Amino acid sequence: MAMEKTIFLESVEATNHLGEKISHLLKPGDLFYFRGDLGSGKTACVRAIMKGLGFNGRVKSPTYILFEQYELSLTINHFDLYRFKSSQEWEDAGFSEFINGHSVTIIEWPEMASKILPKPDLYFHFFHHNDMSRNLKITSQSKRGDECIDCLG
Ligand SMILES: Nc1ncnc2c1ncn2[C@@H]1O[C@H](COP(=O)(O)OP(=O)(O)OP(=O)(O)O)[C@@H](O)[C@H]1O
Numbered sequence: 001m002a003m004e005k006t007i008f009l010e011s012v013e014a015t016n017h018l019g020e021k022i023s024h025l026l027k028p029g030d031l032f033y034f035r036g037d038l039g040s041g042k043t044a045c046v047r048a049i050m051k052g053l054g055f056n057g058r059v060k061s062p063t064y065i066l067f068e069q070y071e072l073s074l075t076i077n078h079f080d081l082y083r084f085k086s087s088q089e090w091e092d093a094g095f096s097e098f099i100n101g102h103s104v105t106i107i108e109w110p111e112m113a114s115k116i117l118p119k120p121d122l123y124f125h126f127f128h129h130n131d132m133s134r135n136l137k138i139t140s141q142s143k144r145g146d147e148c149i150d151c152l153g
């Protein structure tokens with residue numbers, strides 16, 4: 001049965017703290033989908049994860065470039081499918097090979113390729129609360145996802 005947890009992200013600092021926590025539990029093969037409206041905090045959370053992994057460079061929002069790969073202690077694939085017009089673009093771009101047991105993959109706007117993408121370990125759904133705060137609902141879709149949820153308080 002899918003496990004679920006809702007976390008109140010009172011400020012950007014809370015999102016940064018969560019991202020750091022997530023960075024410590026990542027394992028090769030993890031597949032996370034980040035959903036939520038524009039500006040709801042998906043990229044902010046990815047940036048915090050990267051920082052937690054020791055990355056000091058700039059994490060671009062991949063909205064226009066679709067994909068960025070980071071070779072850190074782990075390989076992180078960061079996608080943003082906002083500009084996709086159909087699921088087929090995922091296959092056409094050859095992106096499916098990036099979801100593998102060796103790297104961590106985080107996809108913003110996975111609903112734009114929902115027909116083709118495999119089930120993730122975790123869904124992160126970000127909701128606007130107010131200017132400073134967000135709600136985050138995390139839902140697990142696998143045993144590995146359950147394990148991650150247990151570690152996120
Ligand atoms: N508690 C919070 N957590 C995260 N971001 C917050 C929070 N409160 C305010 N913000 C602001 O909300 C914005 C989130 O932008 P971000 O680029 O992360 O959104 P996104 O979900 O990736 O949007 P898009 O769908 O356009 O990619 C940032 O400007 C950030 O400063």
Ligand SMILES: [Mg+2]
Pocket residue numbers: 042043044061062080108
């Ligand atoms: Mg984004």
